[in-house]
Amino acid sequence: MAxxxxxxRSPEIRKDRIHNRWVLFSPARSxxxxxxxxxxxxxxxxxxxxxxxxxxxxxxAPEIFRVPANSTxxxxxxxxxxxxxxxxxxxxxxxxxxxxxxxxxxxxxFHDVVIESPVHSVNMSDLSPSQVGEVMLAFKKRVEQLQNxxxxxxxxxxxxxxxxxxxxxxxxxSQMIALPIVPPTVSARLDSMREYYKQTGKCSLCDIQPxxxxxxxxxxxxxxxxxxxxxxxxxxxIPRDHSSHFHELDNEKANDLGGLLKLMLLKMxxxxxNPPFNLLIHTSPFQVDPSYAxxxxxxxxxxxxxxxxxxxxxxxxxHINPVFPEDAAKILRDVRIL
Amino acid sequence: MAxxxxxxRSPEIRKDRIHNRWVLFSPARSxxxxxxxxxxxxxxxxxxxxxxxxxxxxxxAPEIFRVPANSTxxxxxxxxxxxxxxxxxxxxxxxxxxxxxxxxxxxxxFHDVVIESPVHSVNMSDLSPSQVGEVMLAFKKRVEQLQNxxxxxxxxxxxxxxxxxxxxxxxxxSQMIALPIVPPTVSARLDSMREYYKQTGKCSLCDIQPxxxxxxxxxxxxxxxxxxxxxxxxxxxIPRDHSSHFHELDNEKANDLGGLLKLMLLKMxxxxxNPPFNLLIHTSPFQVDPSYAxxxxxxxxxxxxxxxxxxxxxxxxxHINPVFPEDAAKILRDVRIL
Ligand SMILES: Nc1ncnc2c1ncn2[C@@H]1O[C@H](COP(=O)(O)OP(=O)(O)O[C@H]2O[C@H](CO)[C@@H](O)[C@H](O)[C@H]2O)[C@@H](O)[C@H]1O
Ligand SMILES: Nc1ncnc2c1ncn2[C@@H]1O[C@H](COP(=O)(O)OP(=O)(O)O[C@H]2O[C@H](CO)[C@@H](O)[C@H](O)[C@H]2O)[C@@H](O)[C@H]1O
Numbered sequence: 299m300a301x302x303x304x305x306x307r308s309p310e311i312r313k314d315r316i317h318n319r320w321v322l323f324s325p326a327r328s329x330x331x332x333x334x335x336x337x338x339x340x341x342x343x344x345x346x347x348x349x350x351x352x353x354x355x356x357x358x359a360p361e362i363f364r365v366p367a368n369s370t371x372x373x374x375x376x377x378x379x380x381x382x383x384x385x386x387x388x389x390x391x392x393x394x395x396x397x398x399x400x401x402x403x404x405x406x407x408f409h410d411v412v413i414e415s416p417v418h419s420v421n422m423s424d425l426s427p428s429q430v431g432e433v434m435l436a437f438k439k440r441v442e443q444l445q446n447x448x449x450x451x452x453x454x455x456x457x458x459x460x461x462x463x464x465x466x467x468x469x470x471x472s473q474m475i476a477l478p479i480v481p482p483t484v485s486a487r488l489d490s491m492r493e494y495y496k497q498t499g500k501c502s503l504c505d506i507q508p509x510x511x512x513x514x515x516x517x518x519x520x521x522x523x524x525x526x527x528x529x530x531x532x533x534x535x536i537p538r539d540h541s542s543h544f545h546e547l548d549n550e551k552a553n554d555l556g557g558l559l560k561l562m563l564l565k566m567x568x569x570x571x572n573p574p575f576n577l578l579i580h581t582s583p584f585q586v587d588p589s590y591a592x593x594x595x596x597x598x599x600x601x602x603x604x605x606x607x608x609x610x611x612x613x614x615x616x617h618i619n620p621v622f623p624e625d626a627a628k629i630l631r632d633v634r635i636l
Numbered sequence: 637m638a639x640x641x642x643x644x645r646s647p648e649i650r651k652d653r654i655h656n657r658w659v660l661f662s663p664a665r666s667x668x669x670x671x672x673x674x675x676x677x678x679x680x681x682x683x684x685x686x687x688x689x690x691x692x693x694x695x696x697a698p699e700i701f702r703v704p705a706n707s708t709x710x711x712x713x714x715x716x717x718x719x720x721x722x723x724x725x726x727x728x729x730x731x732x733x734x735x736x737x738x739x740x741x742x743x744x745x746f747h748d749v750v751i752e753s754p755v756h757s758v759n760m761s762d763l764s765p766s767q768v769g770e771v772m773l774a775f776k777k778r779v780e781q782l783q784n785x786x787x788x789x790x791x792x793x794x795x796x797x798x799x800x801x802x803x804x805x806x807x808x809x810s811q812m813i814a815l816p817i818v819p820p821t822v823s824a825r826l827d828s829m830r831e832y833y834k835q836t837g838k839c840s841l842c843d844i845q846p847x848x849x850x851x852x853x854x855x856x857x858x859x860x861x862x863x864x865x866x867x868x869x870x871x872x873x874i875p876r877d878h879s880s881h882f883h884e885l886d887n888e889k890a891n892d893l894g895g896l897l898k899l900m901l902l903k904m905x906x907x908x909x910n911p912p913f914n915l916l917i918h919t920s921p922f923q924v925d926p927s928y929a930x931x932x933x934x935x936x937x938x939x940x941x942x943x944x945x946x947x948x949x950x951x952x953x954x955h956i957n958p959v960f961p962e963d964a965a966k967i968l969r970d971v972r973i974l
Contacts, residue, residue: 308724308727308742308743309721309722309723309724309727309742309743309745310740310741310742310743311723311740311741311742311743311815311816311817312738312739312740313738313739313740315738315739317820318820319819319820320817320819320820322722322723322743323743324721324722324723324724324743326720326721327720327721327722329720330719330720330804331804331805332799332804332805333680333686333804333805333806333807334679334680334799334803334804334806341672342671342672348671381668382664382665382667382668383647383662383664383665384647384660384662384665384948384956385647385649385660385662386646386647389646389647400650400651400653400863400864401650401651401653402648402649402650402651402864403648403649404646404647404648404649405646405647405648405649405660405661405662452952454948454951454952456946456947456948456950456951457947458946458947461670461672461944462944463944463946463947464944464945464946464947465672465946466668466669466670466671466672467669467670467671468671468672469671473947473948475948477649477952477954478649479649479658481657481658481951481952481953481954482655482656482657482658482824482952482953482954483951483952483953483954484952484953486820486824486953525738526738526740576946576947576950576951577947578947578950578951579951580951599951601947601950606799606800606802607802608794608796608801608802608803608914609794609795609796609801609802609811609914609915609916609939610722610792610794610811610813612794612914612916612939613792613794613819613821613914613916613917613918613937614792614815614819614820614821614822615819615820615821615822615824616815616819616820616821618722
């Protein structure tokens, strides 16, 4: 009879105070067997025919802007419409219509793609710190444009890298979806952060004492593994100064962020062998009730996907993480970038 | 220049009133290309060495009970401890301890596995209606046992089928995790359903008018595609009579549920070519404030995984579903089972 081996460390349940949700930590889980053949990490086809590559601009949906602004063949970044959008800029915004108690609105919104390099094989972590900073500034510029639409309530900037993190295109890119609603996870985050503020008089991110969770820091940002990380080796990059909106980022800070973000991506990639990951910018809705201002603080999340999720996570919203954040932070701190 | 083709139907944003979250519907999304090699659906190894098979009971963590109770080699269902548990029955329950504003509790809880057949190749949909009913009754029996532990607040029953739905073992099984906390998605569901009750005086599930969303029905249950389905071809099975807890299920209803559940699994499997899926039982916490009783109503969710999720869903909690529920319901209604 196979006895459960004594796990090196007892499981623990931690509360993510930013999102007000629980995460289960259990190192024993990482030792479970799988009788499925190893999931081969799908590799990109070596397409000569990628629409995001320089020279293929005509295969893409319309361009919104490029960086540098007046460049021709030598562009560095292009912000374009998504050809298969989840929401449509051509629909009118409607107020919720209600039928039999069910609520639906037209799928008005903007769904854009940010192509981060003209070269197919260049990853975000291959860019220079200032080039990563320029990508951040391209995000910022597009968010500021979207702010001009009255009915856009929230913009989600996200990056899918690798097929298991959802990517369908391998050429380095991010996406932005501008929504006419405030998404549930965003509302929950705002409420949870305001609750912390009410109790302590402090912003929950300004008040973080990273200690053993710290990975690194720069002039304007710190990077750490959050206390109740949802994913193994998850990383947050948090601006030191209190700021509710990502698009408050200025040029100097963008450049500084570029350096720290590049370093975190390199460390993750080296330690975890170029894992699939998502990069998420958690910001505030455009019009946020003034009572939220002192407690909302934007940050950036890097979520590697070392294992999939299952029914438990879908049903409960609780994730199971086999790696304690202190251990992940130590490992990431110790990765040497040459 | 590739123009975005006019999608057959405009995107729409719908509110799931049970969970109080938004879902984006966009048929155009289903036409986007992928430059990753097709994700080969990992196939199970044809192991002769599966610990869940009859004859290998000694390779498993301890048994809790079997069905029939006094069977020896001829058992039909076994409920056993999970050898690599996410929570531990050996830990003491602690009240939340707080360090630097961070909240953690010991990982006390129960993590069990329900082996649904002694035979490796038998899927849940291969069982007879009454055998599926017996699996439901095994869930119920174990939930009732767990109710005796004061510190267990909620039990999540879930099934992972197929590697992309999280399964690490291919032998048909489900799992149950008993938690010392109420998970966030469960609290949100309870609150949202109570809000509907406050506004209408009715339970949101008793009040459902399935109409074109109906797939089928039995004496005690209806099956439908929910108005704001999170996943393409998602199915809910809802008891007709108001009932807060899954473990109120009696023998007759379990048998009736077995028939409808088997039929839904067969239809899904036939239409979608045996897709990976999760089966989730959404019930209420054991001790639920009496004010929730008239509005909480348990149900069963079948969530096929036809595509993965990406950063947008992780960041916002909004899913993107390329198939309108009315269309999915029509297709599932029309699948003929011989
Ligand atoms: N020629 C062209 N011009 C303009 N745009 C083009 C184009 N060809 C393709 N595109 C768009 O480029 C985008 C590439 O995005 P990603 O690779 O990050 O993932 P995708 O959005 O496909 O889905 C992942 O992310 C979403 C959101 O998280 C999840 O819903 C989904 O399940 C997951 O696979 C696609 O949205 C596609 O529509
Ligand atoms: N000999 C033995 N005796 C007893 N138990 C044994 C055993 N050998 C293996 N087990 C257990 O059997 C279970 C099989 O479960 P599943 O295949 O449904 O998915 P798993 O829990 O691995 O993870 C999926 O589901 C969880 C929860 O949703 C996600 O966290 C995860 O990412 C996803 O892959 C495992 O939990 C394993 O620990």
